[in-house]
Amino acid sequence: MAVQKAVTISDLHFAYPSQTEAEPLRIFDGLDLAIDEGSFVAVLGHNGCGKSTLAKHLNAILLPEGGSVHVFGMDTKDEDLLLDIRRTVGMVFQNPDNQMVANVVEEDVAFAPENLGVPSGEIRRRVDDALKAVGMYDYRKHAPHLLSGGQKQRVAIAGVIAMQPRCIVLDEPTAMLDPQGREEVMRTVERLNREKGITVVLITHHMTEAIRADRVIVMDRGKILTDGTPKQVFPQVELLKSAGLSVPATTQLIYALNEAGCALPPDALTTEECAQALYAMLKA
């Protein structure tokens, strides 16, 4: 059997009712997408391209108007499966302050298992495991407002892991963080993906983060513009720029040099690879 699909979206249609105009604001007109279980997918796109709307479809916060969304074989339209869907696909949002419920870290992480009716002893174990998995176990008695942004976001991730989800959707989790906090969150996410086999869907507009994914999906006006490994996607500099996106600094450099007549490999994405390529060229 092939790898199980974590997410299968077929022919998704969706529109937000517009408050000012009679016409609703159309977001998706027939979107198809499948995500393999265990993969690390980055979704890129300009503001208003439908990334966040897409994320909200993955755990039934929004329901499709037409077409269907299946997560691990469950139809998000099936109301009886609502809790199962939300427990399977966890969601982390941009502002860590607005997703914490309790004023002690461990109480906050316990929120989801408490809602699911997990027995106390089991909650204790899950909370400890989740906090250890994000490296925040030592802060379990702290008040959330005394933590740094990166730490808060890691607690938010722990709060989702405590549900023992098979997939985590992160909606621009690093947008409000400083570089250090961003790195903390990215490392945590990568570790969860590799060590626990949790499928990760990372919505971002940081190119440097998207490079670290297995697969990059670029969206533009509700459509998938391009889809593939980072090495396949980023060399398409003109296409990305047409969608209002910048490319990683390394790609930008190589693109400019190649325009000027050099012959560098366009898929050298990391700083290391780029430096190697430049070194090889200068030596030759």
Next chain:
Amino acid sequence: MLKDITLGQYFPGDTVIHRLDPRTKLLMVIVYIVALFLCKWFVSYGVALAFLATVIILSKIRLKALFKGLKPLLIIILFTAVLNIFYTDGTVLVEFWIFRITREGLINAFFLVLRIMLLVMGTFLMTYTTSPIALTDGLESLLSPLKKLRFPVHELAMMMSIALRFIPTLIEETDKIISAQKARGADFETGNIFRRAKALIPILVPLFVSAFRRADELATAMECRCYHGGKGRTKLKQLRYRRRDVLSLLLGAVLLGGIITLRHFGL
């Protein structure tokens, strides 16, 4: 500047009083208040005072902290005392112009002041030794029989704990908004009271808008974490009555019984 406000006057500690179940403490405060109102004469007030003194010593809360809590009530206490001194009939001690001070008036005023002080200190002692979360949990558990009458007990407890969680966040935000408006030339310090009140509008409007946005995001985040009301919900920390709780409650019953007996004899 706003960060200096102390919130949820909780003094962490590890004494017997701190370790008591929050429900026990809530019940004891109610019992104590009832007992205070049944006190009639010096003996029963003495018993109530001795009881509170014992709890204060056990809790290791400094008297200074307790008296600090009484400060805002000073005016009310003085006011009731003065009213009682002048408006009670009985044996006249001093008389001048339209004022008359009676023996009964003096005693009444003394008892009233003592009653208010003991009441306030008793209640403060509970909030000083119980974390806000524990207090909310205790309240939810104590009120849970009301769920049968469709009283939204869980929802109220949830509201309280979310409010407690967001107070520091909103204070921080207010601080930021004040700085931002000052940077744009807003003036909060000069002018009469109306002018100053008006100057608060540019702070309150953004604060409210942001609070609504936060509430909206929080609601989504809670839904994502499978929140669906209080039904079938479990707790990380289960509240459990232990031996010390049973003992305390028995002690409370004895105190109440004793005061009622003393009242019977007019003591």
